[in-house]
Ligand SMILES: [Zn+2]
């Protein structure tokens with residue numbers, strides 16, 4: 157069992173968004189009865205208008221009734237894999253490997269080599285771009301009530317608050333959501349398609365997207381706890397590096413969204429692609445991205461939380 161010490165500051169999540177506006181000046185008007193006069197016009201027992209200026213703290217507005225109990229704790233059951241998670245990851249892996257196997261067999265039969273390899277490389281590169289666009293979208297728009305993506309939006313918001321939990325999340329628990337998407341979308345494509353080049357693209361791209369959450373978890377892990385091969389791949393730029401992803405979790409929280417190789421981060425951030433998209437969306441539909449908000453407790457990592465976990 158584990159227990160948590162009291163947090164240093166009040167906790168709020170995007171479920172529990174507190175209004176913290178500056179102190180407001182409130183003018184309170186009331187009548188009071190006096191027994192002595194203070195001016196020549198005042199008489200005993202006259203009703204005198206008193207204008208009293210007060211500093212008032214506005215009430216905290218809780219938009220959704222949740223508690224700090226939402227915060228995961230060490231050995232939290234919500235971080236463990238269930239048999240359902242494992243089944244979805246198995247289905248996703250089978251889907252990816254079936255596409256790749258079909259591509260290899262087709263390539264061998266048709267004596268194709270260069271095209272499927274190039275297609276696989278393009279799939280790997282575009283998977284990084286896809287991970288960045290998806291991550292940017294769910295970091296900035298929607299909330300827990302958003303259809304289809306609500307759970308993912310909540311999960312990524314929670315990740316910004318408690319990044320350390322991803323390193324404690326079990327493998328299938330971390331991958332099952334993307335594995336489910338891959339199974340539903342890629343399996344039919346793999347069954348219908350017979351072209352080895354297309355299958356190589358589909359297999360590699362979907363595989364990288366499905367495992368992006370594992371690459372993401374490695375980017376949060378300490379170097380000393382990672383397998384040497386993973387560290388070598390991170391340092392070679394094949395997988396998103398720890399330093400690059402760490403920048404995503406620092407203010408202003410609007411860069412380094414890509415979590416496969418991270419190769420697109422420099423391009424997207426350098427050309428301010430997401431900032432342009434945010435402006436376009438704002439002027440077209442009037443929706444502000446979360447990253448425009450002053451960095452607040454919804455984005456800030458509770459860096460003192462891990463140290464509060466005391467194993468009994
Ligand atoms: Zn994020």
Ligand SMILES: [Zn+2]
Pocket residue numbers: 315319372376401405
């Ligand atoms: Zn992260």
